[in-house]
Amino acid sequence: MNTIYLRRRIINVFNLTVALLTTLLALFFLAWLLWTLIKNGAPHINWSLFTQSTPPPGDSNGGLANAIVGSLMMTAVGVLLGSPLGVLAGTYLSEFGRESRLASVVRFVNDILLSAPSILIGVFVYAIIVVNVGHFSGWAGGIALTLIMIPVVVRTTEDMLSLVPDQMREAAAALGAPYWKVILTIVYRSASKGIMTGILLGLARISGETAPLLFTALNNQFMSLNMNDSIANLPVVIFQFAMSPYDDWQHLAWAGSLLITVTILLLNIIARLGLGGGSSKGY
Template structure:
């Protein structure tokens, strides 16, 4: 074949233009990201002190204060959400993969899961407000946990299904050949083989719901005082940050920066744990 110098140079130019645009886009994205992190850390680190973890949110116009009630409230609501979304999401993912793969129920479940994944979180918050808060007549931590669970469940379902589909079919066939029932193959063989991917999806779901604000505005609302009663309005970091960041008080704005940094560090730690401790360690 005769070498076409003109075609070769045109392809070189196209490749150079593509690489330049790609590197430029990456540099722009990294610059904006580093700028955001710099502003967050520079303001957030200045707000971190012992009082932030030991004192409750201050009243308007008062000095001092902390985020102890908001930290505890967020941990409780996220914790209960994990207790709900983990078994529901994993069992639903097992059903979609191992039992009802081609059934009408599985198709409907996947369709609803996709809708919930793409639905704005404020819509889920309004839904919980209509069926829980409006019926009970008061905001509560339970309503906030339910709203967060509705956000986390589809993430866990989709991740579990995708990870289980990566398990080789020969592994299931070998277990069936040994006489193992389907429920034991699903839980003791395929789920165990995909546990690293499932745990990664669960941690990423927790990282997503940790910073959700809109659903909690309609469900848990806020509480200036320390309270561990899930049947009452409960303080939480996202709503406190939302309210304090727009306030005219300097100490409230400082606490908002500190709360934003705490959430960012928590999400960062969860992502590191997901990538380091649950990565695939099988020999290549």
């Protein structure tokens, strides 16, 4: 008996030690990455970064204003289109389909999209929109980001709605409330924090995408609000400037990398702490 107990303790200590070491290793590389970004990007964060457009080669006077505006516009399209579609699809899976054959197919396809490389999404949108229209555009980039965001929102919405106890639905139905009203006033209200968390996670997911935008929005060296044409965006500008031989462009690439990393980090922190939960407490 003592031998079995000792063996289990040794295995337990070994597993805990390995888990702790791998966690510390991951945190070490994360801290190293953040420190590298801060060391190389923070000195080049200034007011002109947010007020001036990307400069020509060799010009030290310039910023990322056009790229920031373009990224915000395409991200807004992705959120405005992807959020309602994802929430509605997740609602169907949780409230109407559940164990139906169609719901199983939708979950399977959603899992494929959730794990699909983003570059495939970019090639798909390029083939169905850019090729047919004949030019790159901000709308194509926004649609590509939408397709990336939808699976994230679908999965989180279904999970959060499934956490709402069925007794709450049955109680509302017993009072004569139609099912659509039960969903709007009871189920959505109980899972609102979780749904918002999923939307924020989806936003963080699409904020740093580069590959799909290379095939859809491409880039623009000037400030542009025309979504019908190619438009600047932070991920592509960072990619191009980091690969360039010009020091000024590389400095802007580091500053842009730090900016987008901090933004995504803050979105994840807000999603995890500020809006995390999604339980039905208080209702």
